[in-house]
Structure formats: structure tokens, C-alpha cells
Amino acid sequence: MPISIEQKEARLGWKLVAPSLGVIGLLIIYPILYNLYLSFFDIKLTGEKFFIGLANYEKLLEDTAFYGSVLTTIIFLIGTVVGSTVVGLFVALLMNLQFPFRNVARTIILLPYFAPVISVVFGWQFIFDPVNGIYNHIIVEVLHLTDQRHNLIGDPNTALLVVILFDIWKHFPISYLLIISKLQSINRDQYEAAAIDGCGPVVRFFHVTLPEIYFVLGTLVILRLIWNLNKFEEIFLLAPNVKTLPIFTYYAAFTGIIDQGFAATVSVVQFLVLSFLIYFYVKKVLRW
Amino acid sequence: MGKRSFLQNILLALAVGIVLFFCLFPFVQILSTSLKHQFDWGNPSLIPIKINLNAYRELLGLGKKDDVAIPDSIKRLLDNPLLTEEKKNEIISKYKSTSDVFPFPRYFLNTFLLSASAASISLILAVFGAYSFSRLRFKGRSTIQRSILFVYMVGGVMLMVPLYQMSVKAGLAKTVWGSLLSLLLIYIIQTLPVSLYMLGNYFRTIPYSLEEAAATDGCSRIQAIFIIILPLSIPMLITVFIYCFIIAWNEFLFASVFLKQFHDFHTLPLALQSLFVSKNAIWDRIMSASMLTLIPVIFCFMFVMRNLTGGLAEGGVKE
Amino acid sequence: MASVELRNINKSFGSEQVLHDINLEVKEEEFVVLVGPSGCGKSTTLRLIAGLEDVTKGEVIINNEVVNLIEPQHRNIAMVFQNYALYPHKNVRENIIFGLKRAKAPKDLINRRLERVSKMLELQDLLERKPAQLSGGQRQRVAMGRAIARDADLFLFDEPLSNLDAKLRHQMRTEIRRIHREYKTTSIYVTHDQVEAMTLGDRVVVMRDGHIEQQGSPMEIYLKPNNIFIATFIGAPSMNILDATIFPEFVDLEGQKLILKNMFSEDSISLPKEGKKIKLGLRPDFFLDENFVSKDASLTTIRNAHIDIIEPLGFDKEFHVQVGSQTLKARLDLRTTAKEGEKINLCFDMERAHFFDVETEKSL
Numbered sequence: 001m002p003i004s005i006e007q008k009e010a011r012l013g014w015k016l017v018a019p020s021l022g023v024i025g026l027l028i029i030y031p032i033l034y035n036l037y038l039s040f041f042d043i044k045l046t047g048e049k050f051f052i053g054l055a056n057y058e059k060l061l062e063d064t065a066f067y068g069s070v071l072t073t074i075i076f077l078i079g080t081v082v083g084s085t086v087v088g089l090f091v092a093l094l095m096n097l098q099f100p101f102r103n104v105a106r107t108i109i110l111l112p113y114f115a116p117v118i119s120v121v122f123g124w125q126f127i128f129d130p131v132n133g134i135y136n137h138i139i140v141e142v143l144h145l146t147d148q149r150h151n152l153i154g155d156p157n158t159a160l161l162v163v164i165l166f167d168i169w170k171h172f173p174i175s176y177l178l179i180i181s182k183l184q185s186i187n188r189d190q191y192e193a194a195a196i197d198g199c200g201p202v203v204r205f206f207h208v209t210l211p212e213i214y215f216v217l218g219t220l221v222i223l224r225l226i227w228n229l230n231k232f233e234e235i236f237l238l239a240p241n242v243k244t245l246p247i248f249t250y251y252a253a254f255t256g257i258i259d260q261g262f263a264a265t266v267s268v269v270q271f272l273v274l275s276f277l278i279y280f281y282v283k284k285v286l287r288w
Numbered sequence: 289m290g291k292r293s294f295l296q297n298i299l300l301a302l303a304v305g306i307v308l309f310f311c312l313f314p315f316v317q318i319l320s321t322s323l324k325h326q327f328d329w330g331n332p333s334l335i336p337i338k339i340n341l342n343a344y345r346e347l348l349g350l351g352k353k354d355d356v357a358i359p360d361s362i363k364r365l366l367d368n369p370l371l372t373e374e375k376k377n378e379i380i381s382k383y384k385s386t387s388d389v390f391p392f393p394r395y396f397l398n399t400f401l402l403s404a405s406a407a408s409i410s411l412i413l414a415v416f417g418a419y420s421f422s423r424l425r426f427k428g429r430s431t432i433q434r435s436i437l438f439v440y441m442v443g444g445v446m447l448m449v450p451l452y453q454m455s456v457k458a459g460l461a462k463t464v465w466g467s468l469l470s471l472l473l474i475y476i477i478q479t480l481p482v483s484l485y486m487l488g489n490y491f492r493t494i495p496y497s498l499e500e501a502a503a504t505d506g507c508s509r510i511q512a513i514f515i516i517i518l519p520l521s522i523p524m525l526i527t528v529f530i531y532c533f534i535i536a537w538n539e540f541l542f543a544s545v546f547l548k549q550f551h552d553f554h555t556l557p558l559a560l561q562s563l564f565v566s567k568n569a570i571w572d573r574i575m576s577a578s579m580l581t582l583i584p585v586i587f588c589f590m591f592v593m594r595n596l597t598g599g600l601a602e603g604g605v606k607e
Numbered sequence: 608m609a610s611v612e613l614r615n616i617n618k619s620f621g622s623e624q625v626l627h628d629i630n631l632e633v634k635e636e637e638f639v640v641l642v643g644p645s646g647c648g649k650s651t652t653l654r655l656i657a658g659l660e661d662v663t664k665g666e667v668i669i670n671n672e673v674v675n676l677i678e679p680q681h682r683n684i685a686m687v688f689q690n691y692a693l694y695p696h697k698n699v700r701e702n703i704i705f706g707l708k709r710a711k712a713p714k715d716l717i718n719r720r721l722e723r724v725s726k727m728l729e730l731q732d733l734l735e736r737k738p739a740q741l742s743g744g745q746r747q748r749v750a751m752g753r754a755i756a757r758d759a760d761l762f763l764f765d766e767p768l769s770n771l772d773a774k775l776r777h778q779m780r781t782e783i784r785r786i787h788r789e790y791k792t793t794s795i796y797v798t799h800d801q802v803e804a805m806t807l808g809d810r811v812v813v814m815r816d817g818h819i820e821q822q823g824s825p826m827e828i829y830l831k832p833n834n835i836f837i838a839t840f841i842g843a844p845s846m847n848i849l850d851a852t853i854f855p856e857f858v859d860l861e862g863q864k865l866i867l868k869n870m871f872s873e874d875s876i877s878l879p880k881e882g883k884k885i886k887l888g889l890r891p892d893f894f895l896d897e898n899f900v901s902k903d904a905s906l907t908t909i910r911n912a913h914i915d916i917i918e919p920l921g922f923d924k925e926f927h928v929q930v931g932s933q934t935l936k937a938r939l940d941l942r943t944t945a946k947e948g949e950k951i952n953l954c955f956d957m958e959r960a961h962f963f964d965v966e967t968e969k970s971l
Contacts, residue, residue, distance in 0.1 A: 108312060109308070116538040118560050119582040
């Protein structure tokens with residue numbers, strides 16, 4: 001049967017997109033389902049699998065380390081998302097003003113984002129090193145805030161703070177970029193009208209700026225939550241004792257007592273949380 | 289509104305200064321320490337008292353093999369007369385010829401080849417896929433577009449267990465080349481959704497009438513992709529390539545999972561981390577290794593910056 | 608040269624039908640203009656002929672061959688787009704010879720064509736430039752050069768002049784006519800500008816809402832419009848359409864009796880004695896000032912038209928007058944000295960008047 005031009009187009013469409021779909025199906029869709037499947041098994045080092053039903057899940061629910069990890073993750077998420085958004089907003093407002101060499105400044109602030117994690121993470125470790133690091137030097141010798149040098153990274157309690165700070169440093173530029181592109185599209189007239197109406201800079205911020213960037217901020221928060229839930233390198237390389245969910249999963253899967261079935265279970269839980277966030281993002285923010 | 293007061297200018301300068309300091313300090317610290325001798329490391333000043341290029345020389349394989357920074361603690365150990373010559377040599381050799389222990393050029397090459405291959409394949413797949421759902425009309429197109437975004441957000445850390453298991457099952461994880469192949473595939477899948485998304489958006493900005501004109505001029509659709517679309521997309525293609533390249537370059541988790549046992553084939557992130565763990569007092573070497581992994585990325589970054597603006601299709605079509 | 612035939616063409620976009628039973632024939636070497644208001648389906652028709660859109664029902668026939676399933680690149684057509692669609696990354700020379708290179712024409716043929724086209728369209732100095740460096744008129748000429756260089760059997764023009772200013776449009780119109788005279792390529796030209804339609808076409812096809820309202824030579828359409836839409840669409844200034852009642856002997860317009868000469872033969876429509884409501888169509892240029900008309904000319908007169916506004920147009924003036932409750936426009940030459948607020952008598956030849964049923968037909 002002869003095919004119309006439209007049909008030819010449709011066929012070509014499918015042909016061109018098939019390789020990508022194939023790769024995605026094989027390496028993302030299938031693993032997700034396979035992961036779910038694996039979570040019902042006890043996987044030995046030899047590769048043998050024994051079906052144990054929901055035993056992994058029971059184990060998970062009883063595992064205090066797991067709950068600890070969840071708590072750590074939540075603190076991490078809140079700290080980093082709020083932190084990087086606030087810093088990003090501040091920097092965006094700053095960079096929206098005119099001053100000499102502004103373009104240079106704008107390029108410099110993007111550096112933390114583009115630098116590979118591996119390249120900067122040891123620098124950060126050095127800064128907080130109890131022996132050589134400048135942090136301790138300043139806190140103890142210069143400012144005299146405490147009289148003892150602290151190993152912030154070694155101590156699991158403070159390591160989380162360092163990790164949060166590192167993540168904010170690394171990722172505020174992307175918040176900055178998204179916010180400033182919206183900021184620059186706000187018409188000057190709105191500010192001028194507000195100024196004429198007697199509003200000072202703070203009031204102008206709340207009544208003109210904030211409503212305009214509200215949508216961008218919302219998008220940003222959800223996106224950062226989703227991204228940070230998946231973060232691994234930044235945390236693991238800087239302070240592996242901070243056990244957010246991905247790190248927890250990694251330890252379960254590849255170190256110590258290797259239990260890949262259990263790790264799969266944790267991944268399933270993470271996937272559910274992530275799906276919820278994505279669904280929320282797509283429905284509420286993107287309005288699909 | 290209007291001109292700023294002197295005080296406001298001071299505050300502005302201060303704020304900008306703080307932000308820039310915040311951004312740049314870690315980089316400066318890395319550079320500074322990489323150039324310092326050991327006795328200098330604890331020195332809070334950023335400027336080395338005496339510049340030390342040994343670390344760079346070693347990493348790049350340029351220096352004498354004996355020029356090794358042996359930590360003080362080990363030196364003291366070596367001075368102990370009770371140690372036999374043999375034992376002393378054993379200890380020293382651990383610190384000697386570190387260019388064998390950390391062959392920077394080799395790791396650089398590994399990472400480069402892997403990242404470049406992954407980025408290239410990802411780009412090619414993405415060009416065809418993105419063209420397809422941005423230009424061609426077929427049923428199910430919008431479903432595919434939406435699922436790309438979903439897949440992008442999901443792919444990653446959560447796949448570590450199943451992907452590893454799949455690789456083991458396929459017998460790939462045991463061999464070097466199998467592991468490299470697995471890693472290549474994983475890097476492709478981590479970058480493909482984003483590439484599709486970015487290219488899809490970009491292709492949509494190219495006026496459709498250009499392809500129609502090409503059609504009436506005798507081009508088939510595929511020919512139109514190569515002759516019209518691709519030349520007009522070059523900045524975006526490069527940007528996408530660099531983006532994929534950087535993602536692969538920085539990647540640690542899967543590299544560690546698959547390549548840990550194959551030391552010669554380590555990528556830079558993996559090698560750096562092993563270096564750190566094995567010799568944790570040799571800061572200058574670590575810092576110089578950090579610098580060396582940093583520099584190519586900075587170059588790519590500069591390039592991308594320059595190309596983020598610009599409408600290439602200007603002039604071809606009446607707005 | 609190609610001949611084109613559209614047979615029972617219907618086209619729908621999804622559930623919306625935009626073309627209804629279009630039947631059209633274009634003979635070899637003809638220059639046909641499709642004209643109509645925005646949304647009437649003329650561009651869609653053109654794109655169907657080009658192959659850029661699929662046909663829902665019906666056949667597109669080029670050179671006696673049904674081409675529905677043949678893709679645009681194989682139909683041997685050349686098209687000039689409204690927004691020029693020049694390849695931005697290629698210079699003018701490459702744009703022009705693009706089609707020839709695709710067809711793998713021999714080098715000397717390409718060079719000859721290039722020379723001929725660039726000389727004809729005065730593009731010789733611009734060959735190395737890229738589209739972004741050209742003005743609108745220059746780009747349009749390159750677009751035309753690109754089409755001509757191919758020496759295709761069929762030229763399709765999709766509102767190519769609508770983005771140019773009036774003066775350039777005038778110039779390009781002449782260019783297009785000259786090119787057609789020289790090459791005699793079958794051409795189908797789409798526009799919403801009726802002046803272009805009238806000046807360029809061997810034949811004009813007026814379209815509205817996906818239907819062909821009328822086809823014919825420009826003069827035919829102008830002198831014998833089938834309905835009110837065409838009558839008012841074609842011709843500038845547009846025809847006056849007035850409410851009137853027709854009786855066997857005369858037409859009643861606002862109380863004035865306008866005598867009908869024996870224009871209606873017995874076998875045309877019989878006129879009811881009680882009078883039939885009609886629409887009377889009078890072009891503004893039909894009118895003459897009574898003062899300048901010789902007394903023996905058998906013209907009908909509308910009396911005591913009240914002058915509202917006079918628009919001077921240079922060589923004549925447009926009078927907006929009021930007759931009873933209706934307004935009409937008349938073009939009178941400069942001899943008339945009447946002023947706004949005064950009254951004037953207008954004469955016209957009843958034989959030239961158009962009569963329309965209260966929507967459709969004409970019965971003269």
C-alpha cells in the first residue's frame with residue numbers, strides 16, 4: 001500500500017528516535033524494574049539469588065542506621081536547598097546592579113559550579129584540615145573562639161555542616177543563573193512606578209521582585225531537591241561519614257557486609273520519594 | 289533609584305568582594321598549596337615562602353625520580369639505625385618514583401578517551417532523537433518528550449545496584465574491557481536525556497521554512513538535517529558535547545564501582561581519590577593533581593561561555 | 608512547462624476542514640494568482656501543490672501525473688517563500704545554486720545559470736554576502752534568483768512581496784512580470800493584495816473560506832464579479848454597495864427613482880411589480896459631476912447627495928456623500944469645486960451598475 005508523505009514522516013520520526021529510546025529503555029527503564037525485582041532477593045557475593053520476599057523491606061524498617069540516614073538526608077536537603085537558593089538570590093540581586101567589571105565577576109562566580117568535584121574536594125579538605133588548614137588557624141589562633149583545633153570533617157556531627165556548606169558553594173551558581181535570567185526580564189518601569197509611589201528598596205523587593213521570581217524560585221526548589229537527593233560524589237569524597245541515602249546505599253552495596261539486595265531495597269524507597277517529588281514538580285510547577 | 293550614595297557604593301563593593309572571595313578562595317588555596325614545600329603547608333599565608341614545583345614535575349613525569357617528598361615522620365623512622373638497609377629501601381621505594389604510582393598523563397588519557405567517546409555517541413544519538421521529536425510529526429511524540437524529563441531526573445545514583453548486577457550477569461564486570469564498556473554505556477545514559485532535551489529545544493528555534501525551502505530545492509529530510517540543521521546548530525552541538533564530556537569527566541561513583549580493581553585504567557577522579565587515601569600527608573601532590581584536573585575544565589568553560597549567546601539563523605528568515 | 612490540476616481537493620487539519628472541493632486547472636505557461644483574505648486557504652492550496660502538506664481527499668496532478676504521494680524534492684518545483692527562507696549559513700551564490708548542486712548539474716551549467724540570474728536580478732555585487740548582510744529587497748531578489756536558477760517546470764510564490772514596502776513591491780511586481788514573460792514558466796502566485804492579483808495574473812482565482820468564489824481573467828473578475836464579496840474585494844477603491852429596491856422600470860434608491868434602461872431581456876429574471884429588494888453596486892469611479900456632463904448623455908442621476916468629507920488624492924478627489932440614510936464614495940476629478948457641507952448631483956451609466964441578490968448573485 002503506497003504511503004502518504006505524512007506517514008513517511010512518521011516512520012522517519014520513529015526510526016530516528018529509536019536508538020535513543022532503545023538505550024534509555026535498556027539502561028534506565030529496565031534497571032529500575034530490575035532493581036525492584038532485586039529488592040526481593042538476598043544476593044550473595046557469588047551472584048546467587050535467593051527469593052526472600054519482603055524480608056529486605058522488613059529489615060529496612062527496623063534499621064536505625066536507615067532512619068539515621070533519612071534524617072541526615074532531610075537535614076542535608078533542607079540546608080543545601082535553602083542555602084543555595086538564598087545565596088543564589090542574594091548574588092543574583094547583587095549582579096543585577098551595575099558596577100565596573102561586572103562581566104568579570106559574573107564569570108568568576110560560575111567557577112565553583114563548573115569545577116569538577118574531584119578537583120576541589122581535596123582543597124576543601126585541606127582548608128578544614130586540623131593540622132594545616134586555615135579554618136582552624138583562624139578560629140583558634142586569630143579569633144580565639146575555641147582553644148582547641150577541631151577536625152570538622154572527621155567528626156560526624158560537624159561533617160554534615162561542612163558538606164552542606166560545600167554543596168552551597170558548589171551549586172549556588174545554577175540558582176543564580178536561573179534567578180538572574182528572570183530578574184533581568186523584569187521591566188524597569190515597575191520599579192520606577194513603585195519608587196514614585198514611595199516604596200523603599202526593601203518594600204520594592206517584596207512587592208515587585210519577589211512576585212515576579214516566585215515561579216522561578218518554586219521551580220528551583222523542587223529541582224534542587226530532586227538533584228540533591230541523588231547527590232553522591234560531593235558527599236562521599238568530602239566526608240564519607242555523612243550518610244545520606246545514596247551513601248548509605250553505596251555502603252550497603254559495595255563495602256562492608258555486601259548486601260546488594262538490601263541496597264536495592266533502599267534504592268526502591270529512594271525512587272518512590274523521587275517519583276513523588278517529580279510528580280509534584282510536573283503537576284504543580286510545570287502544569288502538565 | 290538613581291545614583292548611589294558613597295556609603296552604598298562601599299557596601300556594594302564589600303558585598304561583591306565577599307561573594308568573589310567566597311567563590312575563589314578554595315581555588316587559590318589549591319593553587320597555593322600545590323606550590324608549597326612541606327614545611328610551608330601549615331603556613332596560613334597563601335604565598336609560598338619557596339616555590340615548589342616538584343609535585344607538578346612528578347605528576348607529569350617530568351622530574352627526577354628521586355626527587356620525592358618524604359614526610360618528616362617517615363624520615364625520622366628511616367634515621368633509626370636499627371632498620372636494615374633493605375627495610376629502609378623498601379620504605380623509601382614506596383615514596384619514590386611516584387610517577388609510577390600516579391601516572392597522571394595515563395589517567396588523563398583514560399578519562400579523556402572515555403569522556404570523549406561517551407560524549408560523541410551521546411551527541412549522535414541525541415541529534416537524531418531530538419530532531420525527530422522536535423520536527424517530525426508522529427503519534428506518541430509528546431509522551432516521549434515528557435518521559436525524557438522524567439528519565440533525566442531518575443537516572444543516576446539509584447541505578448548503581450541494578451546496573452552493576454546487569455553488568456555482572458552479562459559477564460562484563462570481570463574483564464577490563466567489559467568494565468570499560470559498561471562504564472561507557474553508563475556515561476551515555478547519564479548524558480543522553482539532557483542532550484535530547486537541550487537539542488530539542490534548540491532545534492525548535494530554527495525556522496521550519498528553511499527545511500521547506502530545502503525540500504523544494506531537492507533535499508530529502510535526512511539531507512536537510514546534515515546540510516541545514518547541523519551547520520546552524522554548531523554552537524549548541526559543541527555546548528552539548530562539552531556538557532556531556534564534563535559529566536563523564538567528573539563522574540566518580542560508577543567509575544569506582546567498575547574500575548576499582550583495574551588500576552591502570554582508572555579515571556582521574558578515581559585515581560585522585562586513591563592517591564588521597566594512600567598517602568594522605570602529601571598535600572602538594574594532591575593539590576597539584578587537583579589543579580591539573582581543573583585546568584581542562586576551565587578551558588571548556590571559557591569556550592561555552594562565549595557561545596551561550598548568538599542566533600545563527602539570523603538573516604535567513606524574515607522575523 | 609508543467610500543467611497543474613487540482614481535482615476535488617479537500618484538506619483538514621485534524622477536525623478542522625480548511626479546503627472544500629477545490630477544483631482548479633492551470634495550463635502550461637499560465638500565471639495564475641490565488642487571492643483572498645487571510646485564512647481563505649490559498650497558502651494551504653499552494654503548499655498542497657508543493658507537497659509540503661498532505662492531501663486529505665482529492666488529487667494533485669502535475670503534468671498529468673497524480674503526485675499526492677510524491678515528496679516535494681521530487682516534484683521539480685521551485686518556491687519563493689513569504690519570509691524568504693534563505694540559508695543563513697550560505698552566501699548568496701551558494702543559496703542560488705543550491706538546488707542545482709542538489710541535482711548534480713554540471714559545473715558549467717551552474718555557472719551559466721548563476722551569471723544569468725545574478726545579472727537579471729542585479730545581484731552580481733552581492734554574491735559573496737550572507738543573508739544577514741542584505742536588505743529586505745535584496746533578500747527577496749535572492750529568493751527569486753534561487754527559484755529561477757533551477758529552471759523548474761513550476762514556480763510557486765507564497766506572498767513573496769508582503770514584507771516589502773510599497774515602492775519595492777511595485778518594483779518587484781514589474782520584475783516578476785518580466786521574468787514570466789521571458790521564461791514563460793507555469794506559475795502559481797498567492798497573495799492577499801488584490802492589486803498584485805490584478806496586475807500579475809493571466810488568470811485570477813478568488814478564494815474565501817476554503818472555497819473558490821470565482822476564476823477568470825482580471826478584467827472578467829473586475830467587470831463581472833459573481834457576488835458582493837468579490838465585488839468589494841477586487842478593485843480599489845472598493846465598490847459601493849447600497850440597499851435599494853428594484854421595480855420593472857426603475858430602481859428606488861432612498862426615494863429617488865433611477866430609470867432602468869432596457870437592460871433586462873425577456874429571458875432573464877422577471878421583476879416583480881411590488882419591487883424586489885436588492886443590493887446596488889456602483890464603483891466610485893463610475894460617477895461624474897452633473898455639471899460636467901453633456902445634457903444628451905443618457906445617464907442616471909442621483910440628486911442632492913450631501914457631501915460629508917472630501918479626501919484629496921492628488922489627481923482626483925474622493926467624495927464621501929450621503930444619500931438619504933446611506934453613504935457612498937465617489938471619485939471625481941479636480942474640476943469639481945463643491946465643498947464639504949454642500950450638495951452635489953452625481954451621474955452614472957446604469958448599464959455599468961451591478962445588481963446583487965441580497966447575498967449572492969448578480970443579474971445584469
